[in-house]
Amino acid sequence: MLHTTSTAPAIAADQLVKRYGDFTAVDGITFQVAGGEAFGLLGPNGAGKSTTMRMIAAVASRTSGTMEVAGLDPQQEGPRVRARLGVIPQQDNLDEELTVRENIIMYGRFFGLPRKHLASKADELLEFAQLTHKAESRVEDLSGGMKRRLTIARALVNDPDILLLDEPTTGLDPQARHVLWDRLFRLKETGTTLVLTTHHMEEAEQLCERLIVVDHGRIMAEGSPKGLIREHSTREVLELRFGMDRNPQIAAELEPVLVAADIGHRHIEVLPDRLLVYAADAESALERIHSTGHRPVTSLVRRSSLEDVFLRLTGRTLID
Numbered sequence: 582m583l584h585t586t587s588t589a590p591a592i593a594a595d596q597l598v599k600r601y602g603d604f605t606a607v608d609g610i611t612f613q614v615a616g617g618e619a620f621g622l623l624g625p626n627g628a629g630k631s632t633t634m635r636m637i638a639a640v641a642s643r644t645s646g647t648m649e650v651a652g653l654d655p656q657q658e659g660p661r662v663r664a665r666l667g668v669i670p671q672q673d674n675l676d677e678e679l680t681v682r683e684n685i686i687m688y689g690r691f692f693g694l695p696r697k698h699l700a701s702k703a704d705e706l707l708e709f710a711q712l713t714h715k716a717e718s719r720v721e722d723l724s725g726g727m728k729r730r731l732t733i734a735r736a737l738v739n740d741p742d743i744l745l746l747d748e749p750t751t752g753l754d755p756q757a758r759h760v761l762w763d764r765l766f767r768l769k770e771t772g773t774t775l776v777l778t779t780h781h782m783e784e785a786e787q788l789c790e791r792l793i794v795v796d797h798g799r800i801m802a803e804g805s806p807k808g809l810i811r812e813h814s815t816r817e818v819l820e821l822r823f824g825m826d827r828n829p830q831i832a833a834e835l836e837p838v839l840v841a842a843d844i845g846h847r848h849i850e851v852l853p854d855r856l857l858v859y860a861a862d863a864e865s866a867l868e869r870i871h872s873t874g875h876r877p878v879t880s881l882v883r884r885s886s887l888e889d890v891f892l893r894l895t896g897r898t899l900i901d
């Protein structure tokens with residue numbers, strides 16, 4: 582499972598378009614993923630992330646544009662491209678009737694891998710997925726997090742160069758999500774190219790070296806999580822709750838106060854349930870607000886995240 586980072590891109594998409602009838606799901610997106618990179622497509626539901634993944638995985642055709650995966654055009658050389666990929670779909674599609682171990686072995690048989698090789702490969706992958714103790718259990722007896730780990734283990738059976746993960750932790754509880762992130766992080770360390778879609782900004786921050794922010798089939802921004810935050814947000818954010826109907830009025834009152842203060846203030850975002858004050862020094866912003874006599878019901882100082890980047894770029898939150 583050890584791959585070396587090469588200079589040729591693992592994936593190159595240029596002006597990629599996918600239309601379903603009159604509807605444009607992917608609207609001219611261009612990106613490259615380097616070998617060994619962990620790359621993300623971050624955006625809300627319906628942004629066109631899965632459609633893009635399906636075109637990479639050679640299971641959907643494109644309307645126009647060009648695409649290369651491991652130097653091959655998926656549309657022309659589907660089987661060869663698929664042999665280089667490990668694909669983890671949004672919904673686990675494990676064989677519930679089989680044991681955990683048999684799931685890996687059967688999948689390997691589809692690739693024509695010999696049984697002897699698969700026996701030791703299954704052991705290695707079960708250990709990686711922390712499922713050795715469940716090897717002989719039936720899939721239906723596994724927790725959601727274990728099923729996801731098995732789906733990932735199974736996708737690694739042919740030693741793929743590139744792993745495609747569509748919303749890898751959606752539906753998992755926080756603990757199961759963290760275990761999965763740890764496994765994916767290890768894969769990244771071994772040099773496997775990871776391409777994942779997510780609408781979960783913490784996932785993108787944890788796993789992706791570089792990402793594109795996608796909305797309505799278009800790229801809104803591209804960069805590292807840190808770089809995007811630096812470019813599009815302030816260092817800190819102050820979240821204030823005053824009670825629903827008072828937010829717009831209070832925001833208008835606070836704006837001049839914060840502009841006058843030397844706290845690296847950028848702007849105030851008015852959401853239905855809270856105000857977000859963007860400032861380099863959010864603690865000082867809160868002190869200044871208190872000094873004017875305003876008393877928020879709750880206040881929280883936190884670092885800026887990719888959620889703030891998305892909000893800044895689109896005026897909407899990632900999870901509506």
Ligand code: ADP
Pocket residue numbers: 601604606624625626627628629630631632633778
């Ligand atoms: P995401 O993965 O970002 O949630 P998708 O790529 O699944 O977004 O979908 C993008 C848009 O394309 C959505 O509006 C979706 O309804 C539409 N779409 C996806 N697949 C099809 C299809 N087979 N036929 C028609 N519309 C589709």
